[in-house]
Every structure is written in structure tokens, then in C-alpha cells.
Amino acid sequence: MERKPGSSRADRKTTERNRRNQMKALFSKLHSLVPPQSPRESTLSQPDQLSQAANYIKNLQVKVEKMREQKERLLEIEKISTSMKNGEMIGFKSPEIRIQKMGSILEVVLVSGLDGQFMFNETVRVIYEEGADIVNASFSNVGDAMLHTIHAKVEDGDSSDERVSQKLQKIVNDAYGASS
The missing domain is CATH 3.30.1360.10 (RNA polymerase, RBP11-like subunit)
Known part of the structure; x- marks a missing residue:
């Protein structure tokens, strides 16, 4: 079976175009999940959008950790308080x-x-x-x-x-x- 040189190249071009379209759709989806930071945000390049999304995720991780620590402190206070109440006001x-x-x-x-x-x-x-x-x-x-x-x-x-x-x-x- 002989291959036509042009068809292999066309297959690669189509595969690459599909990959680029898929990446573009994924970038767009990621960008839509990040809350807008400024009015000029719609003109950000894809690398800037990725950087902004990465910073947003890092900030969320810090907030989650702080909330987890606060929850642990509050649970400890509640545990001590409950153990000392003995059912009375x-x-x-x-x-x-x-x-x-x-x-x-x-x-x-x-x-x-x-x-x-x-x-x-x-x-x-x-x-x-x-x-x-x-x-x-x-x-x-x-x-x-x-x-x-x-x-x-x-x-x-x-x-x-x-x-x-x-x-x-x-x-x-x-x-x-x-x-x-």
C-alpha cells in the first residue's frame, strides 16, 4: 500500500489544528472560572490568563489552609467549653x-x-x-x-x-x- 505524501501532511495539519482548538477551548474554560480582576482583563494574552489562574488557585489554597486552621481552633475551643460545662449554663x-x-x-x-x-x-x-x-x-x-x-x-x-x-x-x- 502506497502513501500519498500530501495526505500524511494533511493528517498532521488536521491533528495539530484539532489540538490547538482543544487547547484554546480549555484556556477559555479556565479563564471563565477565574473571577475578573480588572476591566482590561478581556485583552489579556493566554500566558497572562494562565498566570492569573495560577495565582488565583494559589490564593485559594492559602485561604483554605487559613480556614482549616481557624476551624481546628474553634473546634478545640468548643471541645474545652463542652467538657467544662457539665450540662449547666x-x-x-x-x-x-x-x-x-x-x-x-x-x-x-x-x-x-x-x-x-x-x-x-x-x-x-x-x-x-x-x-x-x-x-x-x-x-x-x-x-x-x-x-x-x-x-x-x-x-x-x-x-x-x-x-x-x-x-x-x-x-x-x-x-x-x-x-x-
Whole structure:
């Protein structure tokens, strides 16, 4: 069977034209998925459109990661709050304190009613009195409760966690009564 030299060339041209048309359609579809950034965008070249789409995808990835981290933090706050509520309205009961020592870091989690600023101030005062240096402190409003988290640096081998816990429990009992 003999081949005509012209037919092979025509087949290649047709195949290449089809490939270019398919790529053009795919570029157009990708560009239509990217929100417009400026009015002159319709005149962007294909390489610029691809670059814009790549940047848009990278920005979406960063946003998704930030949202995932925020979700994890919120779930942790909800988990702590739920574990400390014991089925009661937390805004109407005495504060609850959880102290955990992780190496040289002392983590104090205080869950109180919305009026718990006094307990937060007392907690900070007790931590300082025990010689710990507060590294950071944060709070969140969870429903009708305030969740305060304090991280303090303590000396290795120090029993600050026990002393802080005893003093804070005494403050809670004195201020809110031992009935809780």
C-alpha cells in the first residue's frame, strides 16, 4: 500500500489544528472560572490568563489552609467549653480552671461567665506571684461563657502548676462558695 505524501501532511495539519482548538477551548474554560480582576482583563494574552489562574488557585489554597486552621481552633475551643460545662449554663456558675504543665510551659484554661474578668485578673496575678512569666494570653467568647487561655514559662522541676492550682481553687471557693 502506497502513501500519498500530501495526505500524511494533511493528517498532521488536521491533528495539530484539532489540538490547538482543544487547547484554546480549555484556556477559555479556565479563564471563565477565574473571577475578573480588572476591566482590561478581556485583552489579556493566554500566558497572562494562565498566570492569573495560577495565582488565583494559589490564593485559594492559602485561604483554605487559613480556614482549616481557624476551624481546628474553634473546634478545640468548643471541645474545652463542652467538657467544662457539665450540662449547666456556664454564665450562672463558678469559673472552672484547668491547669496543664507541658515541659517548661504552664497552660491555664479558665472558663467563666461573661462577667469573668475578675477571675482572669486574679489568675494573672497568681501566676506572676508564683514567679512564672506569661508568654501569651488569649480569650474567646463561646456562647454565654468566656474562655481564657494563658501560657506561662516556669522553671524546670518547679511545682508552680500545683501551687497555682491550689491558690486559684481557693480564690474560686472564697468568691463563689464551695457549693459548686
